[in-house]
Amino acid sequence: MSSSNDPIVIPMIERRQGDLPETNTSDPETLTKEAVLSFHNISYRETVQSGFPLRQQTRVMERLSSISGIMGPGLNAIMGPQDGSRSLLLDVLAARRDPCGLSGDILINGKPRPANFKCTSGYIPQNDVVLGTVTVRDNLEFSAALRLPMTVTRDEKRRRINEVLELLHLEKEQNVKPRSKGLRKRTSIAMELVTEHPILFLDDPTTGLDLRTTTDVISILRRMSMKGKTIIFSINQPQYSIFRFFDSLTLVASGKLMFHGPARDALEYFTSAGTVAYFFLDVINGGFPDTEEDGHEADENEEFVERQHQVTGKLANMYAQSPLHSATRARLDQLLGEQKLDRSSAVETTCVTPFWHQLGWITRRSFKNFLAILILLLTGFQCITSVTAGELFVIDQDRFLHEHTSGYYRVSSYFFGKLLAELIPRRLLPSTIFTLITYFIAGLRTSVRGFFTMTFTIMMLAYSASSLSLSLGAGENVAAITTLLVTIYFVFMLVSLSLDTGFLPVLSWIRYFSIPHYGFRALLHNEFLGQNFCPEYNTEEVSRCQNYVICTGEEFLEIQGFHLSSWGFWENHLALACTMIILLTITYVQLFRSYGGNFLQLLKEI
Template sequence: MSSNNDPVLISMPQRNSDVLPGMSFSDQKGPVLSFHNICYEVKEKRGCLFNLKTIKSKKLSDVNGIMKPGLNAIMGPSGGGKSVLLDVSAARKDPSGLSGDILINGAPRPANFKYNSGFVVQDDLVLSTLTVRENLAFSVALRLPTTMKKHEKDKRIKMVIDELGLDKVADSKYVDTQFVRGIAGEEIKRTSIAMGLITDPSILFLNEPTAGLDWSTANAIFSLLKKISEQGRTIIFSFHELQNSVFNLFDSLTILALGKLMFHGPTEKALTYFESAGYRCELYNNPSDFFMDVINGDSPPVIVNRKKVYEVNEAGQLFMRKLRMIDKLAQFYTKSPLLRETETELEKLSGGQNYGSPSFKEITYVTTLCHQFRWIFWHSFRKLVGHLWPWILQIIIALILGLIIGGTFLALKNDCTEIQNRTWSLYVLTVFQSIMSISARDIFLMERNIFILEYISGYYRVLSYFLGKLVFDLLQEFFFPSFIFTLVVYLMLGLKRGITAFLIIMITALMVNYSATSMILAIGIHENAASGKTLLVTSYFVFMLVFLGMSLNSETMAPQLSWLQYFSIPHYGYMALQHNEFWGRNFCPTLNITNDNHCPGYVICSGEEFLLMQDMDLSPWGLWRNHVALNILIFIFLIIAYLRMLCLKRNS
């Protein structure tokens, strides 16, 4: 479905509806995913800072296989390549290191395969402040066309909720996370699966769906997946270790170690195959544990054979034995009838054609940028409403700090003796706006993994996410605390009155805040608090605030350092505040009226005189050029932050 406003999305085959490539409608039972001679390499940098070398590391080596409708399991030891094969099959890896063919029913995957297939990551990345139904509504709003009626989308949500047995917790206030106690772990995993199924995909990928769950919950999850697969879906998943009752639910099994195939075929043939290789599973042994023991060289036959060569260097011996065992099993598989059967079936599927290395083009989305922006803004708002106390606490802290600063410089007098206190109050106002922006890195960092998952799944463009999150968080997290602090200080200190003077103070304070925020985003948009780039930002502000404090008395400033002011965000804000506060002020109002004058002859009596001493331009441009400079810095830093988000997307 499409309209003039919504770009056409190449639709992925849907179960029981569309005819899949390579199959007639009469014989269609579900999609068959096949991979032909798949190799995958990544470039890794190794060495010290001055001797970095880029080497190629092979993650998959000549992997062949067929995934039919049903439960298709991929297992292996850590670092064996199971997650890489899963991601490559789902088109979620950089295709530049990929060679071989991945086909759907004998035809190349459509360009938007990764958007229309379902993918469930290992971590449950659902927003804790939304209900199950609201999380699904967000996914539906961005992944289904806007031409689809609201009642149709609601029907889709209800269908998925009923299919996964979430009807009793659909409107629960919170889902369970590290910080918020909500629904049980099984319901959380079901919610993640529901997010993957919301577009009704024919192929569903899951990365270790039972990681962190107890055996009873894992059994319930796989029983659910088995039921879903019986509806004509091809479900492909990775796992590390499972109990025997769950293992018997699998239709096919793929075992990988160091990127090489140890076994691929029907699950019921796995034990017989390993027995033919000389490794027999004991009667009450868990098959998945048995396979891992064989690969690691810990099965009973291997242990008996190695007693004669047991040496002191146990760790090295274990590693070398594991490598030899993997090579032995890989060689055995290449000569097995199972591989020949797989190759014969692959030949039938591909028709003997070689499609070359897969590549994917950037495609259009089913929703417009404005539609995505609106839903991301709503998403952020719901997150705030569901977790309001941190924001309220931030407001309270800003209010208390404002009262403390206001009490320190309470009711500044309009005479020459208070000029120094007045400049110090403006300095403190500037310092607060700069320091408050340090938390800006959390705008995108806290939801970094969710952003990567949702972007790859085709929820939104990077630009719509960037603008939606930025606009809301600048309003919610920075505007209100900054406004309240500045308002309290302005009223308590008795700064220059008048609506124009008030607006200039408020605008300047916000611009300093937003400039500093933009710089932090540009440098550390996805860096943690301990990273070198974050420490660099902190060092910058410490130095610039010290430099600004020295500039309070321009006579103490070394001329050789004067050029640093052009790189200082606080400097522009402070100069604008001074110009606004002192221009047109008379600090000796009784000078021409009475001889009772408290100002000695060497004391400044007018604001213009003070500004001239600071080498400031008295014209309106002397004020507004600081605002222009801050606006330019905001624009440059936000562009850099956006480009860095694009790099984060590209490297994810």
């Protein structure tokens, strides 16, 4: 970059009549299907803990500081260096952050933002969470079925899906599974469009895309905004050919507001600041250091970072004293005054579809995903181990978080749908195959009842052990910990089986915490009850050697302390069932709490 102090001027093209509409929010009440979002003195604080586990220090960091602005129909870009401010501001506006650290007001058309605003607006995360094992149309049908009211007919839903496919030029790819980044991004946008929400949030929609795909995505957003949609997105280092299509620009750095106004006025505004204009070009070109992700590099350039913070403070003060800020403040004060007169409009919204409807669609989608890996399951036989059960929720975390917070379904619908469509099939088939192979090879008793009893016992054992993995794997970022804990516990359970043989009687109580213990006892009861190992000897001969020879299964079971009644068999299955219910309950509570739910919300959903 040149070191000259001459002002830098990049000519902006004039907007034509056919281009994007100007953002006009002077009279928000006249908007019908359009929405104007305004935010007033937004500040956000986070509590950060540092130090060793036993000597942690807690401090409060202000991530956003007194940020205000207005965003209406059009393309509203949020830019800034890679310090997390732009994504944080986007998430706060989209109601995707914990409101405990939030202060200020966020209004929609001059009225308080609904308590469940995230269910009535669209949000597309940076990492696409579309299901890649079903087609583009399948993903859109899933979104329409769960996010549109039950009063919308099937024909109306199909019409909306076809319109969205046409708008995004996806007609030829509607029966293709979204595997490429570009197709996944367009599918994510399409899933939000079928709901026809007036506001759409996107977190860095062009990250990881090449220039051609980026242009396609921005073109899609441009067409959407021309239909009256309010598009709010964060973006990093856009090309000028992309930047020129933005309607409004919000520039944040270090949690402070540097600029908020028409995007075409940004370069002229920063040029008027003299050499400070280089800051804006640094943001465009990515020259501003990443103080969070590249901490080591920032330490080596402390002087440079300090200079940039000085520039940040200077720009924030300059904008606070600018005519742009004064004009925005006047419009915000008018909206805030109207909001104070109508706080009663902030009503809480809920999911628009009932529990059974959500359960059916989640089960249907999960079965499609299961059929796609059926051949792998049959050939690899990898699902026979219980450790893989944790994958049911671990690998689906991002998708569940996005869909649940967007109002697709309740936690209970997702939980039971995954159990019915994935856990049960993944354990039923391997358990049956395992019994078919081992039952006849091991030479067990040839009885139809004995075979099906063993199959049932193996299934109960598999479900109970899988429930343990689920209870540990339902939280966030616990994949490695889950694998370690489950492995240790399974080793412990296998060792505890030796305690049934009388080894270390002092520790015999440990076996009651072992899941295989109950399955092992049920299998012994099934195999030995009714067996006669001395059929060639008469009763008198056997009675003389009863202290030395065990000729019946009942004798062996009595020595082992079994009840010979049917209760001696079913008590073990009851223990497995209770274990499974307790662990699945823990799984559900853990799943609910891991994503921001509290006890009152849990009771309300139940």
